[in-house]
Amino acid sequence: MKEIAxxxxxxxxxxxxxxxxxxxxxxxxxxxxxxxxxYSTDLxxxxxxxxxxxxxxxxxxxxxxxxxxxxxxxxxxVILNELRQRxxxxxxxxxxxxxxxxxxICSLRRAIPRVTQMGQLPDFRLKKxxxxxxxxxTGIDFFGHFxxxxxxxxxxxxxxxxxxxxxxxxxIEIAETLNTDSTLLAIKxxxxxxGKPQMFLxxxxxxxxxxxxxxxxxxxxxxxxxxxxxxxxxSIEWKFIPPGSPHMGGAWERMVRSVKTTLNIILKDRSTxxxxxxxxxxEAEHIVNSRPLTYISSSPEDEESLTPNHFLIGTSSILKxxxxxDGTKWNVRKQWLIAENLNEHFWNRWVKEYxxxxxxxxxxxxxxxxxKEGDLxxxxxxxxxxxxxxxxxxxxxxxxxxxxxxxVDIKLKSGIYRRPVSKLCKVECLEMGExxxxxxxxxxxxx
Numbered sequence: 531m532k533e534i535a536x537x538x539x540x541x542x543x544x545x546x547x548x549x550x551x552x553x554x555x556x557x558x559x560x561x562x563x564x565x566x567x568x569y570s571t572d573l574x575x576x577x578x579x580x581x582x583x584x585x586x587x588x589x590x591x592x593x594x595x596x597x598x599x600x601x602x603x604x605x606x607x608v609i610l611n612e613l614r615q616r617x618x619x620x621x622x623x624x625x626x627x628x629x630x631x632x633x634x635i636c637s638l639r640r641a642i643p644r645v646t647q648m649g650q651l652p653d654f655r656l657k658k659x660x661x662x663x664x665x666x667x668t669g670i671d672f673f674g675h676f677x678x679x680x681x682x683x684x685x686x687x688x689x690x691x692x693x694x695x696x697x698x699x700x701x702i703e704i705a706e707t708l709n710t711d712s713t714l715l716a717i718k719x720x721x722x723x724x725g726k727p728q729m730f731l732x733x734x735x736x737x738x739x740x741x742x743x744x745x746x747x748x749x750x751x752x753x754x755x756x757x758x759x760x761x762x763x764x765s766i767e768w769k770f771i772p773p774g775s776p777h778m779g780g781a782w783e784r785m786v787r788s789v790k791t792t793l794n795i796i797l798k799d800r801s802t803x804x805x806x807x808x809x810x811x812x813e814a815e816h817i818v819n820s821r822p823l824t825y826i827s828s829s830p831e832d833e834e835s836l837t838p839n840h841f842l843i844g845t846s847s848i849l850k851x852x853x854x855x856d857g858t859k860w861n862v863r864k865q866w867l868i869a870e871n872l873n874e875h876f877w878n879r880w881v882k883e884y885x886x887x888x889x890x891x892x893x894x895x896x897x898x899x900x901x902k903e904g905d906l907x908x909x910x911x912x913x914x915x916x917x918x919x920x921x922x923x924x925x926x927x928x929x930x931x932x933x934x935x936x937x938v939d940i941k942l943k944s945g946i947y948r949r950p951v952s953k954l955c956k957v958e959c960l961e962m963g964e965x966x967x968x969x970x971x972x973x974x975x976x977x
Contacts, residue, residue: 548620554582563618580618585625594629603636641908641955646934648894655695656885662877664841667695668727669782677801684801690716693782699838700785702815710740729767733779742768772937775950788818820846824883836883840876900935901951908955
């Protein structure tokens with residue numbers, strides 16, 4: 531460096547030099563700080579006149595990382611204070627922050643999920659189902675438990691919530707247990723009252739997995755020739771969301787919250803008789819289905835806000851008639867035609883008023899880079915402390931229709947698992963070797 535030659539020759543540094551305020555001098559062919567603490571009897575000589583290092587040198591990065599490890603991966607100020615006992619590094623704080631990016635342990639600690647942009651809604655939530663009725667595409671979830679009084683004892687009961695993915699209506703059944711038989715019985719009661727859906731969407735509960743296997747087996751054993759006149763021969767499509775991704779089941783998770791809020795107001799943590807409990811569940815179902823899906827107009831001339839009950843019972847509440855048609859327009863003898871047009875009217879309103887409200891994204895606006903196969907990741911686990919989160923690599927990716935990766939297979943020590951990217955933290959630790967190579971090419975090591 532030119533400054534070293536000037537100091538060695540006894541010259542004076544320019545005022546714009548980085549070393550000017552340090553009043554440097556040469557000691558045993560090393561550049562040292564000419565400080566104001568030489569008379570101190572408590573400070574060691576290395577702290578009175580620390581060696582001056584250039585932060586751009588690759589060896590300084592290694593030195594900083596060495597002290598970073600010695601000090602237990604502490605922050606910038608702790609490392610800086612320890613370095614100042616022997617060395618004076620130019621632009622030390624920036625150098626320490628830059629060097630800490632190469633620490634693999636700190637990279638794991640700093641890793642956070644980078645969720646890609648909120649995806650497009652599936653097509654079955656945006657089009658009129660065929661046939662035009664509720665619960666053609668249905669999400670299922672369990673909630674509870676609740677206690678009911680039977681004689682002198684108390685027993686647990688669970689709620690099984692079915693939600694229409696199109697019109698957001700709900701249907702509630704009561705299950706005695708959380709096993710496969712109770713799940714199948716609840717589904718059978720639901721289909722007997724609401725019709726057979728084309729698709730079920732659920733989370734990854736073991737009871738749902740078992741139910742899917744038994745339903746498939748049951749449909750394989752069906753004799754279509756015998757029941758073709760009375761039963762539908764097509765099997766139900768059953769889809770699971772990835773494990774650990776409750777946000778992908780937000781359509782039914784939000785409905786569970788609404789039902790729980792209603793039940794807390796009605797029951798107030800009281801144990802009731804089973805008949806009363808069943809009645810309360812049906813009341814909660816009706817209250818949630820009476821909620822408005824669209825904007826509530828203050829004008830008396832406008833139609834009432836669209837609710838899920840319009841698609842179930844023809845009006846927002848059982849206490850009010852539809853009031854959309856009168857005798858001057860329709861023949862009283864053709865009531866089926868009135869019902870058909872009433873149903874079509876509701877679905878047309880659903881397309882024009884409700885579907886546009888789903889356009890706006892509520893979170894995850896950034897278009898982050900997709901995870902790639904081979905990327906090092908950390909799996910977020912709320913049951914473990916951060917330092918014990920399992921580490922692995924991305925084994926396989928599943929891009930959506932828009933090219934964004936939201937679900938991947940990860941390879942851990944215990945096996946291969948499918949998880950959403952919202953639960954994965956990509957570890958971005960820079961390679962020191964690459965930095966050293968670039969530093970050797972652009973700097974004079976002897977400086």
